[in-house]
Amino acid sequence: MDSTISVSKGCFVFKKPNKEKNKRKSKSKKQLTTNQPEAELWHTTYIDIWNDVKSKIDDLTGSIYSKFISETVDFLTMSNITTNQYIPTACLLTGVNLPDHESLFELLATNLEKSQPPVIVATLFSEHFSSVKNAVISMVSQLLNPNDDDSDFDEEMDESLNSVVKRSECTISTLIEWYSHQPIGTRVAILVKDYEMCQQTVLQNFILLLSCYIKEIPIVLAIGIATSISNLHNSLPHHVVTKLKVKMFVSEASVVFLNNIMDQVFLKPDCSFYLGGRILEYVTEVFLYYNFSIKQFIESLKFCLMEHFYLKPLNCICVAHESAQGALFDSLDKKTLEEITKLRSTNYKYKIDNNFKETFLQLIGELKACIDDFHIGLRVLHILVVDLPHSPLGTQLREMYSTAMKKHIIDNTSFKTCLQLLKFLSKDDLLAKFDKIIQVFKNIKNNKRAKTAMKLVESYVKRLEESHLNNLVIVEDKPQEKPKDNLQAISRSQFKRKLIDNVKLEDTRPMTEFEKARSETLDHLTEVILRQFLVPPTTMPLNELLIFDDLPSIRRKIVGEDRAAQYTAFVNPQHYLDCDCCELEFTEQIFKTMPDISIVYKLHLESRFDQINIYDWLQKFISIVGPDQNDDDNDDDIDPVLQSRFVRAVNELQHLGYIRPSKYKADHVQRLTCGSC
Numbered sequence: 001m002d003s004t005i006s007v008s009k010g011c012f013v014f015k016k017p018n019k020e021k022n023k024r025k026s027k028s029k030k031q032l033t034t035n036q037p038e039a040e041l042w043h044t045t046y047i048d049i050w051n052d053v054k055s056k057i058d059d060l061t062g063s064i065y066s067k068f069i070s071e072t073v074d075f076l077t078m079s080n081i082t083t084n085q086y087i088p089t090a091c092l093l094t095g096v097n098l099p100d101h102e103s104l105f106e107l108l109a110t111n112l113e114k115s116q117p118p119v120i121v122a123t124l125f126s127e128h129f130s131s132v133k134n135a136v137i138s139m140v141s142q143l144l145n146p147n148d149d150d151s152d153f154d155e156e157m158d159e160s161l162n163s164v165v166k167r168s169e170c171t172i173s174t175l176i177e178w179y180s181h182q183p184i185g186t187r188v189a190i191l192v193k194d195y196e197m198c199q200q201t202v203l204q205n206f207i208l209l210l211s212c213y214i215k216e217i218p219i220v221l222a223i224g225i226a227t228s229i230s231n232l233h234n235s236l237p238h239h240v241v242t243k244l245k246v247k248m249f250v251s252e253a254s255v256v257f258l259n260n261i262m263d264q265v266f267l268k269p270d271c272s273f274y275l276g277g278r279i280l281e282y283v284t285e286v287f288l289y290y291n292f293s294i295k296q297f298i299e300s301l302k303f304c305l306m307e308h309f310y311l312k313p314l315n316c317i318c319v320a321h322e323s324a325q326g327a328l329f330d331s332l333d334k335k336t337l338e339e340i341t342k343l344r345s346t347n348y349k350y351k352i353d354n355n356f357k358e359t360f361l362q363l364i365g366e367l368k369a370c371i372d373d374f375h376i377g378l379r380v381l382h383i384l385v386v387d388l389p390h391s392p393l394g395t396q397l398r399e400m401y402s403t404a405m406k407k408h409i410i411d412n413t414s415f416k417t418c419l420q421l422l423k424f425l426s427k428d429d430l431l432a433k434f435d436k437i438i439q440v441f442k443n444i445k446n447n448k449r450a451k452t453a454m455k456l457v458e459s460y461v462k463r464l465e466e467s468h469l470n471n472l473v474i475v476e477d478k479p480q481e482k483p484k485d486n487l488q489a490i491s492r493s494q495f496k497r498k499l500i501d502n503v504k505l506e507d508t509r510p511m512t513e514f515e516k517a518r519s520e521t522l523d524h525l526t527e528v529i530l531r532q533f534l535v536p537p538t539t540m541p542l543n544e545l546l547i548f549d550d551l552p553s554i555r556r557k558i559v560g561e562d563r564a565a566q567y568t569a570f571v572n573p574q575h576y577l578d579c580d581c582c583e584l585e586f587t588e589q590i591f592k593t594m595p596d597i598s599i600v601y602k603l604h605l606e607s608r609f610d611q612i613n614i615y616d617w618l619q620k621f622i623s624i625v626g627p628d629q630n631d632d633d634n635d636d637d638i639d640p641v642l643q644s645r646f647v648r649a650v651n652e653l654q655h656l657g658y659i660r661p662s663k664y665k666a667d668h669v670q671r672l673t674c675g676s677c
């Protein structure tokens with residue numbers, strides 16, 4: 001059922017894929033593709049990298065949710081059931097990130113199934129709570145047919161596919177009968193995924209029903225709540241709440257997850273897929289301001305990955321192992337080779353000559369080294385600036401990555417602010433930071449520059465340790481001005497200027513030995529280490545082949561501009577239909593041949609007020625689509641076919657959110673959009 005999440009889900013039967021048929025298909029596909037090894041290079045590369053990324057993400061998911069899941073599982077399996085009539089209920093506060101709930105509940109279900117005493121799980125979604133009967137049927141059918149993971153309750157489907165238990169037999173008494181054959185101590189866990197979306201009365205009755213059978217079957221509940229626990233207490237009446245023994249579990253916020261994925265999977269040099277700053281900024285923006293969904297975030301990165309490699313053999317060669325690069329390069333055709341010379345990052349100076357291959361491989365090697373260094377530099381930078389007041393460069397590695405990818409971060413004004421703030425750090429704080437930086441360099445293997453940098457930082461540490469906090473350093477030949485203490489300036493700008501002057505004066509004041517060492521080591525670190533390590537890879541030749549930063553190509557595909565698409569479809573259906581009959585000369589034109597919804601939409605744009613009289617609307621509609629009528633015709637004789645077409649189109653508009661029934665007049669609807677948007 002995952003193949004679609006559109007409204008059409010309700011209209012079409014989704015047949016289970018015929019396994020035998022599929023097998024045959026994949027076989028024939030394989031035969032086809034083995035004949036064209038080149039065509040598959042991008043695909044194997046993509047699959048390899050994606051599998052690697054996916055397994056890392058899965059490990060991360062496990063570790064982030066492990067506490068949450070294990071506590072929930074412990075509660076559901078350990079809590080006492082037999083002595084009272086309460087249903088142990090775990091309330092899972094999962095935050096508003098609906099698409100992720102599914103994977104979280106899947107994880108919970110698999111963990112429950114593995115636990116001791118044995119637990120058998122049924123997961124119910126809001127759509128199962130259309131009636132108590134439906135909920136019971138889906139629960140029982142899932143429990144009795146554990147291998148049939150499709151929880152769909154479509155009647156026809158279940159009848160034909162559920163070979164074990166028929167839908168009509170899915171009752172509580174069947175369940176009790178089934179339970180008597182289960183190993184002793186087996187528990188039944190019912191997971192309710194989206195509490196807020198369920199029909200409350202149905203859910204209440206369902207809970208009451210379960211509580212009646214708690215003596216026969218040890219049932220435990222887990223309810224996913226997106227908002228807050230008070231929601232549960234407010235919406236469930238007292239006599240229902242008393243049947244539950246509620247314990248709350250709060251899952252990690254999805255932002256934490258996002259940051260972890262970025263830091264530990266994508267922003268590491270060992271990840272072969274490098275994101276550009278703009279892309280990364282865009283996908284995190286979509287996440288933070290649009291849907292808060294980790295699942296969709298990962299999907300969009302997967303899409304970027306696919307887009308980066310799809311039919312681009314050059315990109316694949318770049319990530320291939322060094323030993324294989326040469327042979328792969330030789331297999332390229334002339335056209336692909338010419339593409340290299342057209343890359344913007346080479347300034348179009350790179351020509352095909354005798355050393356073409358060597359230069360290419362060398363440039364790629366340099367680019368990779370630059371990326372490796374960049375990642376080291378980024379971690380060093382992160383250590384330096386992460387806890388500065390007001391965090392001028394952000395607190396997350398991904399934020400610094402996006403900034404540093406675009407332009408050399410040392411030249412960024414925010415970095416200069418950071419440097420000023422760093423020069424106020426205490427000796428202990430600064431030494432602690434340098435210590436961490438040394439650790440970063442220590443963990444890097446086979447990198448000469450990192451080794452030299454580490455020695456430099458060690459020398460900083462030595463110098464700082466030796467410097468005295470109180471010994472003044474005598475500054476020669478610098479006349480001491482008296483600081484102006486009078487700050488009672490008239491205007492704000494003057495005040496600011498005076499403050500700046502005072503700061504400058506402070507600079508010329510004699511420094512202590514430590515202050516001097518602090519300032520000089522930080523400047524040296526910036527100019528020598530950070531400047532060298534944080535060269536943006538996007539400024540290197542051939543970077544397009546390794547770093548994916550093609551924002552325009554994915555923007556539209558990741559977040560569909562559906563309103564715009566709808567508007568075009570309504571106003572100019574010919575744009576999509578490609579028919580000859582609806583070609584517009586000007587946008588307001590309406591043709592009889594247009595789809596009904598398009599005509600209705602255009603007519604509704606004509607109304608000057610937000611309240612639209614349905615009858616007038618219908619008349620206009622009929623005047624366009626109906627047969628040519630004489631004016632003497634009786635108005636009351638409305639063709640029922642035309643009327644139903646009109647009603648259907650209006651309903652569709654309402655479904656799409658353009659209109660709603662008016663609160664004031666029964667025969668009016670209210671327009672919900674203004675202008676032509």
Ligand SMILES: [Zn+2]
Pocket residue numbers: 574577579580581582583593594
């Ligand atoms: Zn047409």
